[in-house]
Amino acid sequence: MRTSARNHFTGQIAAVKPGAVNDEITLRADGGLEIVAIITHGSAASLGLAAGKGAFALVKASSVIVMVDGDASKVSTRNVIAGSVASVTKGAVNAEVVIAAPGGAQIAAIVTNESVDRLGLAAGKAASALFKASSVIVGVDD
Amino acid sequence: MRTSARNHFTGQIAAVKPGAVNDEITLRADGGLEIVAIITHGSAASLGLAAGKGAFALVKASSVIVMVDGDASKVSTRNVIAGSVASVTKGAVNAEVVIAAPGGAQIAAIVTNESVDRLGLAAGKAASALFKASSVIVGVDD
Amino acid sequence: MRTSARNHFTGQIAAVKPGAVNDEITLRADGGLEIVAIITHGSAASLGLAAGKGAFALVKASSVIVMVDGDASKVSTRNVIAGSVASVTKGAVNAEVVIAAPGGAQIAAIVTNESVDRLGLAAGKAASALFKASSVIVGVDD
Numbered sequence: 001m002r003t004s005a006r007n008h009f010t011g012q013i014a015a016v017k018p019g020a021v022n023d024e025i026t027l028r029a030d031g032g033l034e035i036v037a038i039i040t041h042g043s044a045a046s047l048g049l050a051a052g053k054g055a056f057a058l059v060k061a062s063s064v065i066v067m068v069d070g071d072a073s074k075v076s077t078r079n080v081i082a083g084s085v086a087s088v089t090k091g092a093v094n095a096e097v098v099i100a101a102p103g104g105a106q107i108a109a110i111v112t113n114e115s116v117d118r119l120g121l122a123a124g125k126a127a128s129a130l131f132k133a134s135s136v137i138v139g140v141d142d
Numbered sequence: 143m144r145t146s147a148r149n150h151f152t153g154q155i156a157a158v159k160p161g162a163v164n165d166e167i168t169l170r171a172d173g174g175l176e177i178v179a180i181i182t183h184g185s186a187a188s189l190g191l192a193a194g195k196g197a198f199a200l201v202k203a204s205s206v207i208v209m210v211d212g213d214a215s216k217v218s219t220r221n222v223i224a225g226s227v228a229s230v231t232k233g234a235v236n237a238e239v240v241i242a243a244p245g246g247a248q249i250a251a252i253v254t255n256e257s258v259d260r261l262g263l264a265a266g267k268a269a270s271a272l273f274k275a276s277s278v279i280v281g282v283d284d
Numbered sequence: 285m286r287t288s289a290r291n292h293f294t295g296q297i298a299a300v301k302p303g304a305v306n307d308e309i310t311l312r313a314d315g316g317l318e319i320v321a322i323i324t325h326g327s328a329a330s331l332g333l334a335a336g337k338g339a340f341a342l343v344k345a346s347s348v349i350v351m352v353d354g355d356a357s358k359v360s361t362r363n364v365i366a367g368s369v370a371s372v373t374k375g376a377v378n379a380e381v382v383i384a385a386p387g388g389a390q391i392a393a394i395v396t397n398e399s400v401d402r403l404g405l406a407a408g409k410a411a412s413a414l415f416k417a418s419s420v421i422v423g424v425d426d
Binding site: 001002003004005006019020021022037038039040042043044046047058060061062089090091092094095096108110134135137138139140141142 | 159160161162163164165166178180204205207208209210211212213215216217218219220233234235236239251252253254256257258260261263272274275276
Binding site for chain 2: 301302303304305306307308320322346347349350351352353354355357358359360361362375376377378381393394395396398399400402403405414416417418
């Protein structure tokens with residue numbers, strides 16, 4: 001499977017917390033990163049998600065927020081990946097910002113140019129990638 | 143009502159599955175396509191959603207992921223529309239990809255240029271549009 | 285904390301409606317605007333959200349839909365901010381639209397150029413900014 005989602009994390013399911021409509025899925029990605037996803041209960045059942053099952057998580061670059069000078073414990077996004085800016089590509093309105101995490105993971109974010117300027121984003125600057133659990137798509141290979 | 147959402151599906155409510163906070167809504171769109179939405183229980187009640195009621199679903203182009211070579215049963219997105227690429231318009235950072243489904247529906251997606259290149263997206267290529275139920279907005283006309 | 289999210293509302297928590305997986309949070313922003321957010325129960329507990337606590341809400345510009353000629357009571361988005369277009373900045377594919385609300389708030393939206401043209405968005409035109417509760421991130425300062 002190949003998708004346009006720029007961010008792809010492979011690993012295995014660590015936990016499934018069921019709800020009436022939505023389930024909360026925790027994926028332990030290769031390298032130790034934990035990704036939390038909210039998907040419908042119907043999807044979790046259909047995919048057969050259970051602890052130990054191999055799976056992957058997809059996150060669109062446009063779902064990612066970039067934070068600087070922040071404290072992850074003060075914001076509701078369940079997924080926060082700290083690192084530093086690897087590259088900034090500006091367009092007319094939007095820019096693509098890639099954040100490199102210490103473990104080697106790279107996270108792409110689409111933000112507005114105005115935010116790039118306001119935050120002073122440039123290669124080497126410490127920054128974190130934030131994304132909501134509800135922005136994460138879960139997939140399985142078999 | 144006119145909105146900036148590029149994707150608009152008209153039809154009627156097929157099912158409402160209530161939860162404490164969120165409800166899962168299934169809309170049967172004209173042409174037979176089924177769209178699943180997660181909206182708050184408060185909204186579903188306020189809109190008076192019930193099976194048989196006329197309604198529409200809105201999806202922003204930036205919420206849509208494009209998949210090639212994939213198997214819809216392996217991914218958690220409740221909404222998967224298979225078809226082929228009708229057009230690709232590249233900007234400096236983002237591109238607009240329109241996917242045409244066999245029944246005549248057209249789905250617009252905003253993805254990064256990098257994804258267009260990586261997936262080899264071009265007119266005529268088989269591709270699917272994926273979007274999460276939580277990205278869908280439901281509206282009614284009366 | 286500084287983030288790339290273009291839309292930032294400061295205020296205090298007005299209500300927390302808990303669910304098994306997700307909680308519905310209502311923030312009363314300075315100026316009287318009410319913002320509804322859906323976040324995981326884990327996040328709400330971790331942030332210590334309760335009525336009266338100071339907090340803020342973040343919304344990415346790409347999560348905002350622009351509506352004209354519409355009726356907020358006919359659409360499922362819990363957050364609707366009515367006002368008029370303050371500015372439109374077009375790129376190759378996407379445009380940034382800023383909507384000014386009567387109370388002074390400004391909401392930035394990223395929409396496609398096609399939508400700007402189709403809706404006739406230009407400075408001064410009456411328009412509303414719509415965003416789903418699930419697109420809202422909640423944060424606290426202490």
